Every structure is written in C-alpha cells, then in structure tokens.
Amino acid sequence: MPKSALEFAESNKANALAELKDFLRIPSISTLPEHTGDVRRAAQFVADELKRIGMENVRLIETQGHPLVYADHLHAAGKPTILCYGHYDVQPPDPLDEWLTPPFEPTERDGNIYARGAVDDKGQLWMEVKALEALLQxxxxxxxxxxxAEGEEEVGGEGIAAYLKEHPEELKCDVALVCDTELFAPDLPTLCVGLRGMIYTEIEVRGARTDLHSGMYGGAAPNPFVALSQVIAKLKDEDGRILIPGIYDGIDAPTAAELAAWKSLPFDEEHYRETEVGSSVLTGEPGYSVLERTWARPTLDVHGMPGGFTSAGAKTVIPAKALAKVSLRLVPGMTPADTFEKLKGYVASIAPKGVSIEVRMIHSGEPIVVGTDNRFVQAATDAMRAVFAKETVFVRGGGSIPVVGDFARQLKVPTVMMGFGLPDDNLHAPNEKFNLSNFYRGTESIVRFFALLGA
Structure with missing residues (x-):
C-alpha cells in the first residue's frame, strides 16, 4: 500500500475541502438553459484540476448538449485500466425557501457540508480526483x-451515451468505477450491485383551442386538468400496483440469496419512515418488503403538473392544455422502449372524451445488475474493509445511473459502484449534504482500491 499517498491524502484534507467548496459554488444546473455557461464553467473547473495534478490528454469533448471532461494516465504496463466516472451537473435547488443556507454557498454544519451537488455528485467526483492526486504525488x-465526467447525468446522459456508442475504442478499459451511490447505513461499507432503469415522460392533454372562461363554458367544454387527473388516477391502484397491462410480465425477481442478504441488513422500517420519508405511513405494493419495493419492483410516480393558473388570487379559466411529468422505474426484464409503448397504449385506451393526449419520452435508462464474482469487486471490498474495519455489504439502488448500462453494453466491462453518501443526504431535495468523514474515507478507499488492483 502506498503509504506516502495515504499520508498526502490525510495532510491535504483542508485543501481538498476548500477546492470542493469552490466547485460547489458553481450552479451547474444542466436542465436550465440559463445555466449553460455555469455547466461549462464546472466542466472547465474539473479539467483544470486534472491537468494541475498531472493527468494527461485533458480535454473537453463537445456533445449535442453539455461537454464531457476526459483525461488519462496510461503508463502502468501490464496493469488493469480503470475508467473513473462522475458527473459535475446538479439538480435545480427548488424549493429555495426550504434551504437553511443558500444552495450554492457551501456551509459546514454538524460534520457535513451543505450545498446542491454536495453528494450528488460533485463531492464524490472530487474524491476520485483527490485520490488520483495523492497517488500521483x-x-x-x-x-x-x-x-x-459528464454534465448531463441529471437530464438523461444522452451526450455520454452517444460518445460511448460512437467511440468505444477511446475508452477501452477493464472496469468502470462509479462513485455516485451511498452507504446503506452510517459506517457500513457498501457496494451497489444493481440499479433500476427508468423512463421519464410527459403526458399532455389538450381540450379547447384556447383558454376559456369557466362561467361561460364550464359544463360544456372539456377540462384538460380534470381529464389528466382521471388518467393519472387510473395508472395505479390504491395499493400502489401499476395498472398498465403487461407491465409486470417477464420481470426478473431477486435471487433467494439476495433476499436473504437484504433481510440481514440493519434496516428499521419505522426509523426509515420517520427520518427519511417523513410520512404518516409507507405505501406500496402489498406482499413486498420496503427494500424489495424500492430496489426490485417497478414503480410509477408523478413529479409535477405545470399549466393553467397557479398565481396568487383567482382566475376562472378552463385551460386549453394540461401537462404531467410521469416516470416509471424499471427492473431487470424490462426495457425502456417496451415500457414506453405499454404506457402510451394504455393512456390512449383510457383517454376521456373531448380531449387529445400525447405521451412523450424525455429520457430513459436501462436497469442493470452487475456480477460480484470478479477481482475488481474483491479489491473494492478489501479497500473499504481496510478503511471502515467492517465487512462490506452488497445492495441494490432504487435510482438510475444510465451510464452504468452503457458501460456494460458498449464497453463490455463491469462497473464497481462504490459510493459514500448516506440515505439522509437529501440528494435532489433541499439541504443536500455530504458527511465530511465520508468524503475523506471515500478518498482513502479509492486510493486503496487502485493500489490493490495494481499490486
């Protein structure tokens, strides 16, 4: 083990944190056009640091959207090649009034750093950069x-997917390292070995040619919001089971060994309900545990219904159109294309009279389960055990990282998903945070992971 690299990482903690704060101050919100310049500024920030620490062939790669950041260091003859991945774009910070401190003014509090992107994924990307710096020193x-690194993960990752498909030879490697997941519990080293896929869609309902006065036309004109509500109400039943015909056909259930391992995890359902969800009860398909429902079952959610009149006061309008943003999470055995066709066909079959409905795909990602019987997972397990002094557990994640499926399909390599977030880090929500001890332990774990693979 390169003792000097670990010593450098330890002595460089203050600098690493100061740099991370500068990174977090950049509002690199990939979904908002007004922040296009900020997204590029974040990409250049990463590129400049990679060049400074001694990485080679550093460059921005243009895509149809936001740029990729590439660098390499390929001088270890006979040793494996690791593709380090991260994303520098972030989610919008809304609702702003729920943040205790400004989302792009990183603030230390109770051993955490609070900012949009702190854990998803700037903080975890920065661990990879700092681990490389320590080893290069x-x-x-x-x-x-x-x-x-990409700047479109939060909006579907189309740029990196196209680049992987068109230029796989330029990214030839033996394994990919993704640091964009979380520990199952504090102080419990965790490797994620499965992710749900997704389709993110918009359902648009149109009624009259233009907005109408409800006093003059109410009772005769179709109301797109009422129609949209009726459609949404028929997508799931009261128990949370999706009603789209054929949606559960052919899905792959977790193995008996996986289910047994999940049951052994330190999971308190009531604590989860109270501290993570914050609702009076948990909902979902009966007959499945919370972990099964969030890791291994398809789900459908509505994210927003923009349109109509939403300002203060009253306006008696029947809007001409209504929109809902709806996603489905997919599990192995499902594909985005097939799921989208089933959703589209079912929505058409339940459309109320007097309206027209269009279902549009915004972005999608494949579900993925990765194997654990390889030297890369073993090295990650050993590295985290050395840092945490505990055995590593294997879990699945309920979210989606589309590029993991792309690595499997286009590069034909496994992915090690070694993340250091926590379940209560509020990614995609107000007051996102990253535990600073995990930031430092993550850096050390990556140093050890690379060293073990090169031993």
Whole structure:
C-alpha cells in the first residue's frame, strides 16, 4: 500500500475541502438553459484540476448538449485500466425557501457540508480526483486510468451515451468505477450491485383551442386538468400496483440469496419512515418488503403538473392544455422502449372524451445488475474493509445511473459502484449534504482500491 499517498491524502484534507467548496459554488444546473455557461464553467473547473495534478490528454469533448471532461494516465504496463466516472451537473435547488443556507454557498454544519451537488455528485467526483492526486504525488500510478465526467447525468446522459456508442475504442478499459451511490447505513461499507432503469415522460392533454372562461363554458367544454387527473388516477391502484397491462410480465425477481442478504441488513422500517420519508405511513405494493419495493419492483410516480393558473388570487379559466411529468422505474426484464409503448397504449385506451393526449419520452435508462464474482469487486471490498474495519455489504439502488448500462453494453466491462453518501443526504431535495468523514474515507478507499488492483 502506498503509504506516502495515504499520508498526502490525510495532510491535504483542508485543501481538498476548500477546492470542493469552490466547485460547489458553481450552479451547474444542466436542465436550465440559463445555466449553460455555469455547466461549462464546472466542466472547465474539473479539467483544470486534472491537468494541475498531472493527468494527461485533458480535454473537453463537445456533445449535442453539455461537454464531457476526459483525461488519462496510461503508463502502468501490464496493469488493469480503470475508467473513473462522475458527473459535475446538479439538480435545480427548488424549493429555495426550504434551504437553511443558500444552495450554492457551501456551509459546514454538524460534520457535513451543505450545498446542491454536495453528494450528488460533485463531492464524490472530487474524491476520485483527490485520490488520483495523492497517488500521483507518491510516484507513478499503480494502474492505468481513464477519467470521464459528464454534465448531463441529471437530464438523461444522452451526450455520454452517444460518445460511448460512437467511440468505444477511446475508452477501452477493464472496469468502470462509479462513485455516485451511498452507504446503506452510517459506517457500513457498501457496494451497489444493481440499479433500476427508468423512463421519464410527459403526458399532455389538450381540450379547447384556447383558454376559456369557466362561467361561460364550464359544463360544456372539456377540462384538460380534470381529464389528466382521471388518467393519472387510473395508472395505479390504491395499493400502489401499476395498472398498465403487461407491465409486470417477464420481470426478473431477486435471487433467494439476495433476499436473504437484504433481510440481514440493519434496516428499521419505522426509523426509515420517520427520518427519511417523513410520512404518516409507507405505501406500496402489498406482499413486498420496503427494500424489495424500492430496489426490485417497478414503480410509477408523478413529479409535477405545470399549466393553467397557479398565481396568487383567482382566475376562472378552463385551460386549453394540461401537462404531467410521469416516470416509471424499471427492473431487470424490462426495457425502456417496451415500457414506453405499454404506457402510451394504455393512456390512449383510457383517454376521456373531448380531449387529445400525447405521451412523450424525455429520457430513459436501462436497469442493470452487475456480477460480484470478479477481482475488481474483491479489491473494492478489501479497500473499504481496510478503511471502515467492517465487512462490506452488497445492495441494490432504487435510482438510475444510465451510464452504468452503457458501460456494460458498449464497453463490455463491469462497473464497481462504490459510493459514500448516506440515505439522509437529501440528494435532489433541499439541504443536500455530504458527511465530511465520508468524503475523506471515500478518498482513502479509492486510493486503496487502485493500489490493490495494481499490486
């Protein structure tokens, strides 16, 4: 183990945190056009740091959207090549009034750093950069490294997917490292070995040619919001079971060994309900545990219904159109294309009279389960055990990281998902945070992971 690299990482903590704060101050919100310049500024920030620490061939790769950041260091003859992945874009910070401190003014509080992107994924990307810096300070890298960061993960990752499909030879590697997941519980080293896929859609309902006065036309003109509500109400039953015909056909259930392992995890359903969800009860399909419902079952959610009159006061309008943003999470055995066709066909079949409905795909990602019987997972397990002094557990994640499926399909390599967030880090929500001890332990774990693979 390169002792000098670990010593450098330890002595460089203050600098690493100061740099991370500068990174977090950049509002790189990929979904909002007014922040296009900020997204590019974040990309350049990463590129400049990679160049400074000694990575080679550093460049921005233009895409149809936001740029990729590439770098490499390929001088470890006979050693494996690791593709380090992260994303520098972030979610919008809304609702702003729920943040205790401004989302782009990183603030230390109770051993955490609070900011949009702190854990998803700027803080975890920065762990990879700081691990590389520590190893480069100690001498030649023990493995070959390719580094690839994207600025569109939060909006579907189309740019990186196209680049992987068109230029797989430029990213040739033996394994991908993704640091964009979480520990199952504090102080419990965790590797994520499965992710749900997703389709994110818009359902638009149109009624009259233009907005109408409800006093003059109410009772005769179709109301798109009422029609949309009727459609949404028929997508799931009261128990949370999706009503789209055929949606559950052919899905792959978790193995008996996986289910047994999940039951052994330190999971308190009541604590989860109270501290993470914050609702009076938990909902979902009967007959499945919370972990099964969030990791291994398809789900459908409505994210917003923009349109009509939403300002203060009253306006008696029948809107001409209504819109809902609806996503489905997919599990192995499902594909985005097939699921979208089933959703589209079912919505058409239940459309109320007097309106027209269009269902549009915004973005999608494949579900993925990765194997654990390989030297890369073993090295990650050993590295985290050395840092946490506990055995590593294997879990699935309920979210989606589309690029993991792309790595499997286009590069034909496994992915090690070694993340250091916590379940209560509020990613995508107000007061997002990253535990600072996990930021430092994550950096050390990555240093050890690379060293073990190069031994």
């Amino acid at each position: 100690a001498g030649p890298l023990p493995v070959n490294i390719r580094f690839l």
